[in-house]
Structure formats: structure tokens, C-alpha cells
Amino acid sequence: MKIINKTIQIQTKCENDIINISDLVEKEIRSTDIKNGSVTVFIKHSTAAITTIELDAGLEKDFPNMLKRIAPDDLSYEHEKKWHDGNGKSHVKASLIGPSLTIPFNNQKLLLGTWQQLIVLECDIKGRPRDIVLQIFGET
Amino acid sequence: MKIINKTIQIQTKCENDIINISDLVEKEIRSTDIKNGSVTVFIKHSTAAITTIELDAGLEKDFPNMLKRIAPDDLSYEHEKKWHDGNGKSHVKASLIGPSLTIPFNNQKLLLGTWQQLIVLECDIKGRPRDIVLQIFGET
Amino acid sequence: MKIINKTIQIQTKCENDIINISDLVEKEIRSTDIKNGSVTVFIKHSTAAITTIELDAGLEKDFPNMLKRIAPDDLSYEHEKKWHDGNGKSHVKASLIGPSLTIPFNNQKLLLGTWQQLIVLECDIKGRPRDIVLQIFGET
Numbered sequence: 001m002k003i004i005n006k007t008i009q010i011q012t013k014c015e016n017d018i019i020n021i022s023d024l025v026e027k028e029i030r031s032t033d034i035k036n037g038s039v040t041v042f043i044k045h046s047t048a049a050i051t052t053i054e055l056d057a058g059l060e061k062d063f064p065n066m067l068k069r070i071a072p073d074d075l076s077y078e079h080e081k082k083w084h085d086g087n088g089k090s091h092v093k094a095s096l097i098g099p100s101l102t103i104p105f106n107n108q109k110l111l112l113g114t115w116q117q118l119i120v121l122e123c124d125i126k127g128r129p130r131d132i133v134l135q136i137f138g139e140t
Numbered sequence: 141m142k143i144i145n146k147t148i149q150i151q152t153k154c155e156n157d158i159i160n161i162s163d164l165v166e167k168e169i170r171s172t173d174i175k176n177g178s179v180t181v182f183i184k185h186s187t188a189a190i191t192t193i194e195l196d197a198g199l200e201k202d203f204p205n206m207l208k209r210i211a212p213d214d215l216s217y218e219h220e221k222k223w224h225d226g227n228g229k230s231h232v233k234a235s236l237i238g239p240s241l242t243i244p245f246n247n248q249k250l251l252l253g254t255w256q257q258l259i260v261l262e263c264d265i266k267g268r269p270r271d272i273v274l275q276i277f278g279e280t
Numbered sequence: 281m282k283i284i285n286k287t288i289q290i291q292t293k294c295e296n297d298i299i300n301i302s303d304l305v306e307k308e309i310r311s312t313d314i315k316n317g318s319v320t321v322f323i324k325h326s327t328a329a330i331t332t333i334e335l336d337a338g339l340e341k342d343f344p345n346m347l348k349r350i351a352p353d354d355l356s357y358e359h360e361k362k363w364h365d366g367n368g369k370s371h372v373k374a375s376l377i378g379p380s381l382t383i384p385f386n387n388q389k390l391l392l393g394t395w396q397q398l399i400v401l402e403c404d405i406k407g408r409p410r411d412i413v414l415q416i417f418g419e420t
Binding site: 001036037038051052053054056057058059060061062063065066069070096097098101102103104106111112113114115116138139 | 145180182184187211217219220223232238239242273277
Binding site: 141196199206210236238241242244255 | 285324350358359371376378380382413
């Protein structure tokens with residue numbers, strides 16, 4: 001049994017950018033000698049989120065559009081009164097989805113479904129560098 | 141310390157079907173010799189979700205009804221334009237709730253609250269067979 | 281490798297109370313000899329939730345306000361017809377956010393972002409004592 005911590009950095013392009021990190025995470029698992037276990041994927045930010053989705057061109061719009069219905073762009077957020085950074089909506093979306101998932105893997109392959117990708121959603125109002133902790137744990 | 145992977149399959153009956161899998165998961169834990177640890181429950185699908193709820197006849201309706209307010213049936217989803225399978229709403233609901241939970245157990249008993257059940261929510265527009273990975277980890 | 285289970289109890293003050301438990305959880309990690317690993321934080325209740333947020337006075341209001349848009353106070357919930365306890369909305373909010381997070385730590389420090397706190401959100405209609413399981417796992 002072994003635990004290995006890694007941090008990967010991605011760069012999002014804009015608000016609502018969705019990045020498929022499945023291959024990136026699997027590559028990091030394969031760079032270790034851990035064969036069977038799980039990876040906890042944890043994004044160290046309060047305006048970005050981690051989940052899974054079937055990532056196609058349609059859902060790339062539908063998922064952010066759903067979040068806009070919950071946290072509209074044109075609403076007055078209390079967060080703005082102090083910070084004036086325009087991302088009150090971003091914080092509440094990210095907290096609702098959550099910052100983390102734990103995904104089992106076997107033979108260094110994530111046990112995702114065929115149409116299921118591990119993604120980062122940029123909830124902030126512009127693209128940003130994002131640090132993601134990967135804690136890879138299991139049997140060598 | 142030991143890790144055991146299992147896959148269980150359930151069959152949902154219809155859209156918004158909620159299945160309590162607490163007993164099923166505990167049974168799988170008891171079929172191992174791991175006494176104290178955690179189980180990561182991961183559904184390998186992009187139109188079904190895992191969470192906990194107090195599962196009574198009322199909330200069985202209230203939870204899906206809330207999701208309908210977020211992702212209405214009669215909205216035009218971009219996903220539909222390519223796939224025409226009527227489940228754009230299903231994908232966005234499932235991604236919002238999430239596909240996975242990690243639940244601690246002790247003496248092979250899940251550490252859930254008295255009124256708290258581990259559930260699968262069918263977000264798709266009809267019942268389906270659903271594969272759920274259980275990664276059981278801990279001390280024998 | 282070692283697993284240690286702890287239960288902490290907090291007292292929420294009222295509906296929508298948000299409690300930052302980051303320091304409390306780190307203190308529990310430091311009370312063990314586990315240096316590097318992860319903690320699964322699991323709230324044993326169906327009307328309270330766990331997530332991360334940048335906890336400032338603005339978002340303390342914005343996050344509950346968003347949830348009110350999804351699960352309004354004045355809606356008729358099926359849960360009420362049997363229980364008449366006024367917390368149908370609380371259950372659906374808590375199930376949507378989720379009861380748990382797994383957070384990696386290193387040198388007994390949670391690997392959270394600079395502006396990211398681990399929080400409990402009280403979704404019920406009054407403050408309550410809340411039991412939270414911490415399963416601390418890793419290398420000594």
C-alpha cells in the first residue's frame with residue numbers, strides 16, 4: 001500500500017470552460033507503480049468545480065446554462081458589495097457542484113463509464129491557472 | 141490493509157426512480173473480511189447519480205421535483221440537437237449531483253445517520269441497468 | 281498505514297448557518313500520528329451538508345439565497361404532508377449538495393486553497409447538534 005501526492009496545473013480559457021482531465025489523471029497514475037486503488041482529485045480553488053459528464057458540444061453549453069438559471073449573471077450578489085470582482089455567481093456555483101471526487105482505478109485505468117469523463121468546470125468570469133491535487137492511493 | 145473492488149448492478153424502473161442501496165452495499169462489505177474502513181460508491185454512468193437522503197414517499201417526489209425546476213422537461217437542450225434522445229436534462233442533473241460518495245464504515249456497518257440512506261437516482265428518461273463500482277478499503 | 285475514526289459534534293445556530301470546520305478537522309488530524317493521507321468528512325444527517333466555499337459575509341448570504349431559488353420556502357413539499365415539520369426544502373437542498381468530502385492532507389495540513397474553507401451548511405429550519413464522522417487515513 002502506498003500514497004503518492006501530485007499537483008497538476010491546468011489553464012482554463014474562459015468562464016464556463018470545461019476541461020476533460022481524465023487522460024491527464026490516468027497519465028499521473030501510470031507514472032506511479034500503484035496498480036489498484038483510488039485517486040482523490042481535489043481542486044484548490046473556490047470558483048472552479050470537479051464532476052463527471054458526457055462531454056459533447058451540446059452538454060458543454062447545457063451544463064453552464066443550467067447553472068446560470070440557478071445563479072443568474074444579472075443578479076445582485078452580496079459578495080460583490082465588498083469585492084466588486086463580478087464572481088459572486090461563480091462562488092455559489094462551485095460550492096454547489098463541489099471541489100472533489102474520489103475515483104477508483106484498476107490496472108491503472110480509471111473505472112469511469114464509457115461516456116463519462118472527469119472534468120473541471122471554470123466557474124469564474126475569466127480563464128485562470130488551476131491547481132489540482134491528486135492523491136493516488138493503493139496497491140503496487 | 142486491503143482493497144477489494146466489486147461491481148454491483150441494479151435495474152432502475154423509470155425516470156426519477158430512487159433506489160436505496162444502503163443494505164446492498166453493506167452486504168458487499170460483509171462479504172469481505174474488511175472490518176473498518178470506507179467504501180467508495182461510484183456509478184459508471186452519466187445520467188444517474190449517487191447521494192444520501194431520508195427516503196420517504198414525500199421526498200421521493202420532492203427531490204426529482206426540485207431537479208425539474210433546475211432542468212425543466214420542456215426546455216430546448218443543445219445535447220438534443222445531435223442525439224435526439226430526450227435526455228439533455230438527465231445529463232445536467234446527474235453532473236450537478238455527482239456520481240460518487242465515499243462512506244466510512246466500522247464493524248462492517250456504514251456510518252450513516254439514522255434517517256440517512258445511500259441512494260441512486262435515475263435521471264434518464266427510462267429505467268436502465270446501472271453498474272456501480274464499490275471499492276472497499278480498510279483493515280481486516 | 282493507519283485508519284482512525286473520530287466523531288466531532290458541532291452546534292449550528294439557525295437555518296442557513298455556515299460553520300467553517302477546517303481548523304477543527306485539522307486539529308483532529310494533528311491529534312493522530314498520521315502525517316500524510318486524507319480525511320473523509322461525513323455528516324450523519326439528512327438536512328445538513330458539507331462543501332467548500334470562500335467564507336465571507338457576502339457568500340454566507342449568497343449561497344443560502346441560491347438554494348432558496350431552487351427550493352423556495354413557500355412551496356408545498358410532499359414531505360410535509362406526512363411530517364408537518366417544515367423541512368421538506370431542507371432535505372432536498374442537503375441531498376443536492378451532498379453529505380461528504382474527502383480532502384487530502386500533507387504534514388497534517390489540509391490541502392485546501394488559500395481562499396477555500398471546509399464548511400457545514402445547516403439546511404434545517406433551526407439550529408441543531410450535528411455529528412460529523414472523520415475518517416483519517418494515511419502514513420504515520
